[in-house]
Amino acid sequence: MGLADVPKNVGPLELASDAPVSPGSWQAALVDDGKNTIASQLVERLREAIVSGQLEAGARINLLRARQAFSVSLSPLREALARLIPDGLVTFEDNRGYRVAPVSVSDLREITRLREEFETLALRQAIANAPPEWEGDVTRALHRLNTAERNAAAPSTLEHWEALHRDFHLTLLAGCGMPLLLGFCRTLLNLNDRYRRSFLVRTSGDRNVSVEHSEIAQGAAARDADFACARLREHIHRTGSNLASHLADRIAP
Amino acid sequence: MGLADVPKNVGPLELASDAPVSPGSWQAALVDDGKNTIASQLVERLREAIVSGQLEAGARINLLRARQAFSVSLSPLREALARLIPDGLVTFEDNRGYRVAPVSVSDLREITRLREEFETLALRQAIANAPPEWEGDVTRALHRLNTAERNAAAPSTLEHWEALHRDFHLTLLAGCGMPLLLGFCRTLLNLNDRYRRSFLVRTSGDRNVSVEHSEIAQGAAARDADFACARLREHIHRTGSNLASHLADRIAP
């Protein structure tokens, strides 16, 4: 159960669900994207299904049902699930199979805390080392994000906004020149997005997230590390607190 | 090529090559360890083969040869390799298969830098939050490490020392109560061990590593965060510089 309601999209892969790929969606327009194999496509489909909340947290993933739901064979399914383990989206136990990683307040707390540390470290490095064009990338990502419509009634706009938001944060960090750190940040961002998309109906009224993003981007473009990192840290912290309160309401009713 | 010289151990799995399992080798004596499936055993065997340098850095992993070398079928082999991707020991490209992750000076630099940041963060948390018995665990791990023989002529003593060294560092951090952070640290430690085991013949004469470890442990047991973290940071930094110089000699001849 829980897998029956996954959208059974027939055919190779429709573009709509492709949008939020990690390495920067401006590349997605290119013909191929390098995700040719069933297993690789499945990784993205599963990631989306989990991050979006379609697959319930903590639920067992029945391989036979999942196999049907996604119209694939067992080998690529297992391989795709294995690749999601280190992302923290899937857990595994020998002879007991895979399950969707559970969510908890303490998990969210740690994610927030680590994002504060890691992302400010990466941003500081980026401000120190990134090439000049990075500033333009950041400004552009910000502009796209701020001009995107976000209509709670239209889920597609929310998804699109999420992708742009993710892009903005990653662009900000991309200049750091530390691939491992960037990978850790991406993982944490994934995990965080899952909480936001599952538990946050809308941002609380006393925040203007656009302004927060703009300030971070301004600081980055001006190469003012202290300012940019302080704003980024606040931004992450606020989002975390906000999410934690929503989660607490839902998880311990 | 490169896979042909992997020890072809027949039969289920002989204990000798099992020794340095990750979660603490004192547990290895227990009957089961939870690693029942071929895929899970293979993860450990492959990890050991890569970290120990048996599998050359950057080399392609020919699935058919690997399948023979490890006497397994394709499905568990692919699954095991997939699980090593996030550990940074294996890379993957669609339709081009898996390869052993390459090594580079810049990679080592980043590992060292991130270890400094992450491990001191974890240690600080541990000192603040770990339960009392943690101090004893640390002292015990230190004692085991310092009393272990390390004879360059006997590879098994080196391997044993590596396992104890790893144990010491992880015990130190284990008290932090942050599972994600601990996972990141474990990953970095894996990567670092690979460099040490591949490129470090012996520690340079002007260091007394035992003393360094002892000081860190003393600081931890005394709950003196500033002192312990400073010593830990120096320790990591020195190891990194030491390794980097050896690596530079070898990689750009």
Next chain:
DNA sequence: TTATCAAAAATAATCGATAATCTGTCAATT
């Protein structure tokens, strides 16, 4: 010689079927 293209060979990816393991049920025993 260099470039181009089409088989052929090598390799990776996937599938369907089988084997191994787990989970729940229910009767027999203590």
Next chain:
DNA sequence: AATTGACAGATTATCGATTATTTTTGATAA
């Protein structure tokens, strides 16, 4: 009533074979 053991059904793990893709080879033409 609680425990044990054996069965059946469900699920996971593995295998061998097949299909798809990439890489190499070798012949031909510029």
